[in-house]
Amino acid sequence: MAELRWNPLLRTWTMVAANRQARPHLPQNWCPFCPGSGKVPETYEVYAYNNDFPALTLTPDMPEIPTGKPYQVAPNYGKCEVILYSPDHHTTLPVLSLDHIEKLIQLLASRFQELARDPQIQYIFQFENRGEEVGVTMPHPHGQIYGYPFLPQKIQIELDSCREYYAEQQACLLCDMNQAEADFKQRIIAENDAFLAYLPYFTDYPHGVFIVSKRHVGNITEFTKAEQRELAAMLKNITGAFDTLFDRLFPYMMCFHQTPVNCTAYQNADQYYHFHIEFYTPLREANKIKYYASSEMGAWAACNPMAVEQTAEQLRQAYRRFVNSREDDK
Numbered sequence: 001m002a003e004l005r006w007n008p009l010l011r012t013w014t015m016v017a018a019n020r021q022a023r024p025h026l027p028q029n030w031c032p033f034c035p036g037s038g039k040v041p042e043t044y045e046v047y048a049y050n051n052d053f054p055a056l057t058l059t060p061d062m063p064e065i066p067t068g069k070p071y072q073v074a075p076n077y078g079k080c081e082v083i084l085y086s087p088d089h090h091t092t093l094p095v096l097s098l099d100h101i102e103k104l105i106q107l108l109a110s111r112f113q114e115l116a117r118d119p120q121i122q123y124i125f126q127f128e129n130r131g132e133e134v135g136v137t138m139p140h141p142h143g144q145i146y147g148y149p150f151l152p153q154k155i156q157i158e159l160d161s162c163r164e165y166y167a168e169q170q171a172c173l174l175c176d177m178n179q180a181e182a183d184f185k186q187r188i189i190a191e192n193d194a195f196l197a198y199l200p201y202f203t204d205y206p207h208g209v210f211i212v213s214k215r216h217v218g219n220i221t222e223f224t225k226a227e228q229r230e231l232a233a234m235l236k237n238i239t240g241a242f243d244t245l246f247d248r249l250f251p252y253m254m255c256f257h258q259t260p261v262n263c264t265a266y267q268n269a270d271q272y273y274h275f276h277i278e279f280y281t282p283l284r285e286a287n288k289i290k291y292y293a294s295s296e297m298g299a300w301a302a303c304n305p306m307a308v309e310q311t312a313e314q315l316r317q318a319y320r321r322f323v324n325s326r327e328d329d330k
Helices: 018-022 096-115 153-169 173-184 225-245 294-299 308-325
Strands: 001-009 012-017 047-049 077-082 125-131 142-148 188-191 195-199 210-213 252-257 274-280 283-285
Touching: 012 195, 012 210, 018 077, 077 096, 096 125, 096 225, 125 294, 142 153, 153 294, 173 195, 173 210, 188 308, 195 225, 210 225, 225 308
Parallel strands: none
Antiparallel strands: 001 012, 047 077, 077 142, 125 142, 125 252, 188 195, 195 210, 210 274, 252 274
């Protein structure tokens, strides 16, 4: 059974994908993403791989579940891809060279461009889940791409907020956030020629970094070669800072927020929406998890147990330690 079911209370779709129950869970002696598995090329640097257990598919079955008022059902049309970072099963993003990460960014851009050609896909969501604490089932370093046939609710709320702000202020909300954080300085973690990394004033995770482009661009396909290189450096160093912070592999959810595609209601989103990456980081201390519990999940009322002005300083120090330890990659 695989389909989209409409939630009339929240006015959004739920993906039902019973096939995902068959996914391998942290296999010890075999990995489909490693050369020699028969699933991937014998040699590759970065690689786009069709998900073996997709929640969305280009060849969906028609739903068989009966529906009636107030419920709706739709085929689970879309695309789910896995983006393999490296053939090395044991590497991590901050260990990769800048050249390698740049190739990864170029692959993400080319997949965005390709998926956007499908008129039924309205949003392309690129992300990475890292660590058992966030439910990773395959340890091989990889990200994912979902091509949704609808606009996910959180993205829609961001878009609506940015559009309203633009109408009222004649300015981009993310551009103004960048300026406010640059002026305040205390929440800035890092900066290079093309990107700012900071803990936003409002973030609900103690180490919930945003990476935001300085130039007003909508999606990853719009970056110049130089900006791709700067994004590679920022991704390497921020994830390296995470690992350095508690001297352990740091779990996170890394989510690329970009303009919709083929979405008539937001066809001018590039005017008021702005490329950024949001990190959701469950650790509040080395071995303590900041859970998204009842208030957060049941009421969407977030509570950050730590002031980000304090955690930003800790993360800045970790960032400096990591960068200083990687002089060879500068």
